[in-house]
Amino acid sequence: MKYTDYVDLNYRPAKSDLVCEFYVEPAKGVSMKKATGAVASESSIGTWTTITKAPPRINKLGARVFLIKGNYVKIAYPFELFELGNMPQILSSIAGNIFGMKDIANLRLEDIKWPYQLMKSFEGPKYGIKGIRKILKIPKRPLIGTIVKPKVGLNSKEHAKVAYESWIGGLDLVKMDENLTSLKFNKFGKNVRESLKMRRKAEKETGEKKIYVPNVTAETTEMLRRARLVKKEGGRCVMIDIITVGWSALQTLRNENLNLILHGHRAGHAMMTRNPKHGISMLVIADIARLIGIDQLHIGTIVGKMAGERQEVTHISEEIEKKFVKERPVGHTLAESWGNIKPVFVICSGGIHPGHIPRIVKFLGKDIILQFGGGCHGHPNGTFSGAKAINQALCATMQNIPLKKCAKTHPELKMAIDKWGVVK
Amino acid sequence: MKYTDYVDLNYRPAKSDLVCEFYVEPAKGVSMKKATGAVASESSIGTWTTITKAPPRINKLGARVFLIKGNYVKIAYPFELFELGNMPQILSSIAGNIFGMKDIANLRLEDIKWPYQLMKSFEGPKYGIKGIRKILKIPKRPLIGTIVKPKVGLNSKEHAKVAYESWIGGLDLVKMDENLTSLKFNKFGKNVRESLKMRRKAEKETGEKKIYVPNVTAETTEMLRRARLVKKEGGRCVMIDIITVGWSALQTLRNENLNLILHGHRAGHAMMTRNPKHGISMLVIADIARLIGIDQLHIGTIVGKMAGERQEVTHISEEIEKKFVKERPVGHTLAESWGNIKPVFVICSGGIHPGHIPRIVKFLGKDIILQFGGGCHGHPNGTFSGAKAINQALCATMQNIPLKKCAKTHPELKMAIDKWGVVK
Numbered sequence: 001m002k003y004t005d006y007v008d009l010n011y012r013p014a015k016s017d018l019v020c021e022f023y024v025e026p027a028k029g030v031s032m033k034k035a036t037g038a039v040a041s042e043s044s045i046g047t048w049t050t051i052t053k054a055p056p057r058i059n060k061l062g063a064r065v066f067l068i069k070g071n072y073v074k075i076a077y078p079f080e081l082f083e084l085g086n087m088p089q090i091l092s093s094i095a096g097n098i099f100g101m102k103d104i105a106n107l108r109l110e111d112i113k114w115p116y117q118l119m120k121s122f123e124g125p126k127y128g129i130k131g132i133r134k135i136l137k138i139p140k141r142p143l144i145g146t147i148v149k150p151k152v153g154l155n156s157k158e159h160a161k162v163a164y165e166s167w168i169g170g171l172d173l174v175k176m177d178e179n180l181t182s183l184k185f186n187k188f189g190k191n192v193r194e195s196l197k198m199r200r201k202a203e204k205e206t207g208e209k210k211i212y213v214p215n216v217t218a219e220t221t222e223m224l225r226r227a228r229l230v231k232k233e234g235g236r237c238v239m240i241d242i243i244t245v246g247w248s249a250l251q252t253l254r255n256e257n258l259n260l261i262l263h264g265h266r267a268g269h270a271m272m273t274r275n276p277k278h279g280i281s282m283l284v285i286a287d288i289a290r291l292i293g294i295d296q297l298h299i300g301t302i303v304g305k306m307a308g309e310r311q312e313v314t315h316i317s318e319e320i321e322k323k324f325v326k327e328r329p330v331g332h333t334l335a336e337s338w339g340n341i342k343p344v345f346v347i348c349s350g351g352i353h354p355g356h357i358p359r360i361v362k363f364l365g366k367d368i369i370l371q372f373g374g375g376c377h378g379h380p381n382g383t384f385s386g387a388k389a390i391n392q393a394l395c396a397t398m399q400n401i402p403l404k405k406c407a408k409t410h411p412e413l414k415m416a417i418d419k420w421g422v423v424k
Numbered sequence: 425m426k427y428t429d430y431v432d433l434n435y436r437p438a439k440s441d442l443v444c445e446f447y448v449e450p451a452k453g454v455s456m457k458k459a460t461g462a463v464a465s466e467s468s469i470g471t472w473t474t475i476t477k478a479p480p481r482i483n484k485l486g487a488r489v490f491l492i493k494g495n496y497v498k499i500a501y502p503f504e505l506f507e508l509g510n511m512p513q514i515l516s517s518i519a520g521n522i523f524g525m526k527d528i529a530n531l532r533l534e535d536i537k538w539p540y541q542l543m544k545s546f547e548g549p550k551y552g553i554k555g556i557r558k559i560l561k562i563p564k565r566p567l568i569g570t571i572v573k574p575k576v577g578l579n580s581k582e583h584a585k586v587a588y589e590s591w592i593g594g595l596d597l598v599k600m601d602e603n604l605t606s607l608k609f610n611k612f613g614k615n616v617r618e619s620l621k622m623r624r625k626a627e628k629e630t631g632e633k634k635i636y637v638p639n640v641t642a643e644t645t646e647m648l649r650r651a652r653l654v655k656k657e658g659g660r661c662v663m664i665d666i667i668t669v670g671w672s673a674l675q676t677l678r679n680e681n682l683n684l685i686l687h688g689h690r691a692g693h694a695m696m697t698r699n700p701k702h703g704i705s706m707l708v709i710a711d712i713a714r715l716i717g718i719d720q721l722h723i724g725t726i727v728g729k730m731a732g733e734r735q736e737v738t739h740i741s742e743e744i745e746k747k748f749v750k751e752r753p754v755g756h757t758l759a760e761s762w763g764n765i766k767p768v769f770v771i772c773s774g775g776i777h778p779g780h781i782p783r784i785v786k787f788l789g790k791d792i793i794l795q796f797g798g799g800c801h802g803h804p805n806g807t808f809s810g811a812k813a814i815n816q817a818l819c820a821t822m823q824n825i826p827l828k829k830c831a832k833t834h835p836e837l838k839m840a841i842d843k844w845g846v847v848k
Binding site: 047102218252270271272351373382 | 474608
């Protein structure tokens with residue numbers, strides 16, 4: 001089969017097909033038909049030349065380009081090309097060699113539609129939005145949390161003290177930084193024990209449930225050992241840097257079924273998601289994380305220190321929170337019916353402060369986790385006041401009270417706003 | 425600390441520092457000093473705002489920008505920022521959030537220099553070049569191998585037959601495709617048993633040692649189960665798709681110490697390596713693979729269907745094959761002293777045919793594995809003749825005989841050249 005034989009614009013995808021949407025720019029002098037055919041070929045059964053003794057029955061396993069609209073292309077893959085429950089194998093096909101082919105100048109995987117058979121071979125989130133809300137006994141409002149800062153350098157007692165002040169200041173979650181796992185000055189085991197002791201103290205004093213999020217990012221065996229330690233010490237949640245750890249280990253952690261909330265950090269995603277013409281979209285990463293079983297996932301903020309457009313973040317939030325996702329006419333979202341795969345709690349984090357809360361809630365709704373680093377511990381009076389200011393800003397937002405009005409009677413919020421302002 | 429406080433052009437890196445070279449393009453209106461300082465800050469101890477009660481001793485853990493030359497920047501990181509033997513943690517720091525920061529327009533991690541302390545916390549290759557040559561009893565010439573084609577669709581007996589024909593045609597290695605793991609029509613266990621049976625038969629008939637490379641890419645537990653099966657059945661090597669599996673599982677496989685050659689496929693790398701201004705270089709990926717312990721790694725071809733410039737491939741080849749790597753004045757290579765970490769056998773694969781052999785050997789030398797897919801099985805007379813043609817082209821190249829001359833007395837090579845030509 002020639003590359004162009006993989007293009008069949010009359011083909012209608014079968015229910016069992018996996019469908020990908022790509023952005024494609026052919027290399028100079030290469031037609032769109034040839035370039036997209038090359039992508040379909042290389043990601044299914046083909047190669048750069050004809051194979052002499054290939055049995056003709058194999059052609060039925062070829063992927064088909066069934067839609068070309070400007071630079072956007074849809075390709076359908078027969079279900080038989082994929083191993084059930086093996087995410088790395090699936091990605092080696094549909095997100096593998098194709099990014100390096102000479103026939104294309106740029107290629108971006110925008111979205112994946114999973115056939116039901118393949119979908120049900122993955123676990124999905126254990127808890128998702130409802131499960132996490134139940135643990136915390138918070139039925140409706142956004143959750144608020146913090147990342148302990150400075151990122152690294154505190155010892156375990158200092159770290160636990162910052163966590164404690166955050167919790168009694170009114171925050172629901174406290175997480176370790178993605179750079180901190182087990183360092184010389186702050187070893188994992190001691191960190192977890194100290195922090196969970198402080199969590200219990202904070203729970204007793206506030207009468208509220210709290211969550212500590214230790215980062216178990218490591219080689220798989222060590223990662224599992226740490227996750228089991230968290231479980232044993234009474235923890236409810238672990239965090240994993242899903243990109244730097246990789247899909248294989250993430251599946252292993254989920255399959256281990258430790259009944260821990262899995263918090264997905266996305267450090268490193270932007271090396272492949274940021275270029276709008278090449279790589280893979282954050283939507284796809286979020287999609288995969290939902291399928292494997294992340295309960296709460298960083299997706300960007302609309303505002304703050306990380307790049308991430310409003311439309312992109314909104315689309316991702318819909319993709320991983322809804323049961324049915326509608327197809328969009330232009331722009332990178334295929335329809336999806338998520339079956340029994342639970343919705344993921346989206347996390348907004350990265351350079352946000354209390355003055356951002358009304359805007360983020362306006363655009364993303366209440367099923368979000370707002371997570372502050374510098375925007376908490378950078379409060380002029382420190383962590384405890386920072387946490388209070390965040391809580392005050394959230395209460396005001398829930399009651400439709402402008403932050404500046406609320407600040408008149410809440411000195412912590414006033415100081416935060418004086419430092420960082422309110423973002424409309 | 426402000427972002428610009430992380431720039432100290434008078435700083436000279438300590439021997440224990442980890443050093444990174446980045447390509448940096450600041451966002452519009454942002455100075456180079458601020459942009460590079462932001463990168464150093466976010467990847468070490470800083471955040472977007474000042475932290476009120478941070479102990480001053482922590483500032484010593486900050487990374488330092490010590491060189492800015494055009495868009496190239498070198499940053500030194502104190503050793504204490506990293507956990508020994510935890511590659512995902514290291515990358516969450518130096519290749520994490522920084523790619524998404526608003527202060528930068530483009531950012532590419534070009535190279536990493538590992539301090540000895542950190543280096544020795546990783547295993548490195550078990551075999552490397554010398555070990556693999558010893559197993560095959562081939563002291564000097566390049567190794568030749570093939571990927572069974574069509575990629576997927578053959579059953580295990582058909583697959584093993586293609587492997588057998590390749591071996592008796594004169595090839596040293598036969599590998600599964602990166603898309604094939606365990607599919608409905610070709611299950612892993614049966615594939616391995618059939619292929620190893622054929623390997624033994626080919627070894628008996630040729631009197632040569634041969635290697636089969638089954639792809640164990642999967643969730644970690646399943647991956648290890650498959651690797652142990654290969655070992656039990658008498659295999660010598662397993663392959664892993666290092667990008668789609670991820671660093672955590674790769675470390676686990678290496679640490680398991682099964683005495684199998686680890687063959688690293690790089691499917692998916694180009695989603696982050698291809699853009700020369702953003703992401704991560706293939707050199708860095710190869711560097712990490714060597715450190716963790718891949719014995720043989722795909723690095724590109726100079727020629728063929730995959731993009732990859734000659735200079736880039738040559739640099740990567742030097743980086744992972746040498747004991748001492750010299751610093752280059754311009755362009756992306758830091759000095760490196762590899763200590764006890766063994767050299768990796770580089771694999772050239774992707775769209776190559778017999779007519780490419782002289783050119784690749786000329787530029788990359790004899791310590792390479794040449795691996796053909798379509799360039800073997802696309803031979804007009806099929807696999808056996810394809811393998812013979814490759815062998816003939818290699819023999820001619822080793823004796824400095826032009827391929828066209830050799831083809832006069834070797835009909836298989838002649839047919840290959842008639843189909844694909846000779847590339848100068």
